[in-house]
Structure formats: C-alpha cells, structure tokens
Amino acid sequence: MIRLEHVTKTFQTKDGDVHAVKDVSLDIKEGQIYGIIGFSGAGKSTLVRCINLLERPEDGKVIFDGKNLLELSPSELRAERQKMGMIFQHFNLLRAKTIYENIALPLRMMKKDKKEIDRKVIELLELIDLVERKDSYPSQLSGGQKQRVAIARALASDPKVLLCDEATSALDPQTTQSILKLIKKVNKEMNITVVMITHEMLVVKEICDRVAVMENGRVVEKNDIVPIFVNPIEEITQNFINTTNNSNKINELIAQKHPLTQLEPNQQLVRLKYTSANTKEALISQISRNYGVDCSIVFGNVEVIKDAPLGTLVTVFTGEDGKIKEALERCREEGVYVEVLKRGHID
Numbered sequence: 614m615i616r617l618e619h620v621t622k623t624f625q626t627k628d629g630d631v632h633a634v635k636d637v638s639l640d641i642k643e644g645q646i647y648g649i650i651g652f653s654g655a656g657k658s659t660l661v662r663c664i665n666l667l668e669r670p671e672d673g674k675v676i677f678d679g680k681n682l683l684e685l686s687p688s689e690l691r692a693e694r695q696k697m698g699m700i701f702q703h704f705n706l707l708r709a710k711t712i713y714e715n716i717a718l719p720l721r722m723m724k725k726d727k728k729e730i731d732r733k734v735i736e737l738l739e740l741i742d743l744v745e746r747k748d749s750y751p752s753q754l755s756g757g758q759k760q761r762v763a764i765a766r767a768l769a770s771d772p773k774v775l776l777c778d779e780a781t782s783a784l785d786p787q788t789t790q791s792i793l794k795l796i797k798k799v800n801k802e803m804n805i806t807v808v809m810i811t812h813e814m815l816v817v818k819e820i821c822d823r824v825a826v827m828e829n830g831r832v833v834e835k836n837d838i839v840p841i842f843v844n845p846i847e848e849i850t851q852n853f854i855n856t857t858n859n860s861n862k863i864n865e866l867i868a869q870k871h872p873l874t875q876l877e878p879n880q881q882l883v884r885l886k887y888t889s890a891n892t893k894e895a896l897i898s899q900i901s902r903n904y905g906v907d908c909s910i911v912f913g914n915v916e917v918i919k920d921a922p923l924g925t926l927v928t929v930f931t932g933e934d935g936k937i938k939e940a941l942e943r944c945r946e947e948g949v950y951v952e953v954l955k956r957g958h959i960d
C-alpha cells in the first residue's frame with residue numbers, strides 16, 4: 614500500500630545541513646499497523662511527513678497505491694492526500710470551532726452537501742462516543758477526548774491510511790490505552806492501514822504488526838512484532854524492548870556478581886524465550902527427563918504481544934556440559950530462543 618524506496622530528506626539550516634532521513638526503504642502492507650519507533654530527533658516525524666509529502670524528499674520514491682507521489686501534478690497529489698488522514702501529538706483542533714464543526718471541516722472543503730455532512734459527522738461522533746459533546750469546544754474536552762475528535766476528523770474523508778504522529782505521547786497511560794483501542798478498531802473494522810510514529814515500545818507492543826527502528830535518520834532494524842521481541846538484533850532495539858519488561862535486569866545482576874548468578878562448574882545461566890506456538894509440550898520437564906539436566910528458574914515473565922503470550926525464563930541448567938548442549942539444541946529445534954548468559958566453568 615505504501616512503499617518508500619531510498620527516501621532521503623535533508624534540511625538546510627544556517628548551521629549547515631541536517632540529514633533528517635537517510636536512505637529509508639519501507640514496505641507497508643494494506644491492513645497493517647506499522648510502527649516507527651526512535652528517540653527524539655531520530656527522524657520519525659520527518660519520515661511520516663514524507664509519506665504524505667508534507668515534506669518533499671530530495672531523493673527516493675514514495676509509492677502509494679502503485680503511484681509515485683513525487684511524480685504527480687498538484688491536483689493529482691491533492692486527490693491522493695485525501696486518502697491519508699493524519700493525527701498529531703497536540704491534536705491540532707480549531708479552537709474557535711465546535712467539535713461538530715472540527716469533524717465537518719474536511720467534508721466542507723470537499724464541498725459535500727449539508728445532509729451528507731450531517732450523516733457522516735454523526736456517524737463519526739458515534740464511533741468516538743462523543744455525540745453528546747458535539748456542540749462543545751476543544752478547550753472543554755480532556756486530552757483523550759480531543760484526540761478522539763482528531764481521529765474522527767482524520768476519518769471524515771474516508772481515508773485508506775491513518776498516519777499517527779506521537780498520537781498518545783501527551784496522554785496518561787489509561788487514556789493512551791483507550792486511544793490505542795480506538796485506533797485498533799479503526800484498523801480492523803474500517804480496514805484502514807495505520808502508521809504509528811512513537812518513542813514508546815509499549816505502544817508498539819500493544820497494537821503494531823510490524824515495526825521499524827530509527828536512529829540518526831536511518832532505519833536500523835525492521836521486523837514483525839513477535840520476532841523483534843523474541844530476538845532483537847540492534848542494541849537500540851534491545852533498549853526499547855527493555856523498557857517494556859525487566860528481563861534484562863539479569864545482565865545487571867551478572868555484572869554485580871549477585872549470588873543468584875554465582876554458578877557451580879557444572880551450571881549454565883540461560884535465557885529462554887518462547888511463544889504460545891512452541892510451548893504446547895512441557896518442554897522443560899521433558900528436557901530434564903530426557904537429558905538428565907536439572908533446570909531451575911531464576912526469573913520468569915510473560916507478556917502479551919498481539920494477543921499471544923511471549924514468555925521469558927532465566928534458568929540455571931545443571932548437568933554435564935555435553936548434555937546441557939544437547940538440551941539447549943532441543944529447545945532451539947522447538948523454536949525456543951536460547952541465549953547462554955553465563956557458564957559456571959569460565960568463572
């Protein structure tokens with residue numbers, strides 16, 4: 614649905630060139646919720662603004678529905694842009710207009726007749742559950758309610774894509790959850806492709822199907838959501854994932870030589886990660902039995918990603934070196950991610 618090919622955007626400033634986006638290629642499929650995560654200044658906002666050409670890349674292609682937007686005439690581009698709604702961190706509602714009028718605005722610009730505008734605005738007010746507030750002004754609403762109105766306004770022109778630039782960053786955790794639920798509903802029930810810009814891995818974990826990690830203008834890692842949580846490659850990705858759980862605490866304990874991480878010569882400290890797909894069998898008890906290896910759990914955590922559990926166990930395997938190796942190989946064959954954190958005999 615959206616394909617970015619080698620997109621590059623540089624800003625000329627009085628202090629020199631700022632390379633905000635460098636050679637980024639992404640393929641966002643129809644119906645996906647695609648996350649783009651990075652720290653402040655990584656280039657996320659610039660990248661998402663390149664998708665609807667609010668920023669014009671100086672290099673690369675922006676292909677939407679098969680057309681390279683950079684090659685379209687201004688009127689053709691306007692028509693394509695109508696198929697992309699956008700919401701922002703600070704909502705960007707018109708303060709002097711009522712909620713009803715804010716949502717009606719795109720329809721008035723499209724010169725729709727009064728009856729159709731009324732039908733559509735009421736339908737959207739029902740979707741966001743704010744019918745009774747239609748005559749209020751933005752200043753009379755909470756942050757979460759304002760973002761709901763912004764979503765309704767973005768959907769008024771029946772877009773195929775919703776671009777969300779830090780849509781939950783100004784909201785408290787509970788309101789964030791309700792906005793994410795609404796975005797998920799819009800995605801599933803209205804079949805709208807969503808691009809989510811965020812600096813919060815919790816947001817990605819909650820609703821995204823796929824994620825690209827940005828650092829210094831580049832995409833340094835991209836993957837579907839489960840594999841990226843099971844086996845993040847880049848350090849920055851690992852750091853983002855560590856913000857959603859404390860399974861990496863074990864690395865600190867190892868560095869501090871904490872008693873929990875002191876091993877006998879015949880022991881290894883191992884991290885196992887598994888999804889519901891590879892836990893049908895009682896793997897750990899099977900391994901203990903079949904390989905004569907004892908397995909004790911130091912730390913356990915289960916999180917739910919895309920409605921499926923992802924478990925992490927930090928365990929001490931006790932047994933002969935060769936047997937532990939075979940046992941871990943068996944785990945890998947079952948699709949369990951295995952990482953040996955520390956070996957007793959190296960101490």
Ligand SMILES: Nc1ncnc2c1ncn2[C@@H]1O[C@H](COP(=O)(O)OP(=O)(O)OP(=O)(O)O)[C@@H](O)[C@H]1O
Nearest residue numbers: 624626631633651652653654655656657658659660
């Ligand atoms: N209009 C502009 N003119 C000059 N430099 C810009 C402009 N817009 C963005 N930049 C610079 O480009 C880089 C990337 O900014 P961008 O806003 O895309 O990052 P971001 O990841 O979205 O960060 P944040 O979440 O803080 O907005 C930054 O160094 C920023 O200062």
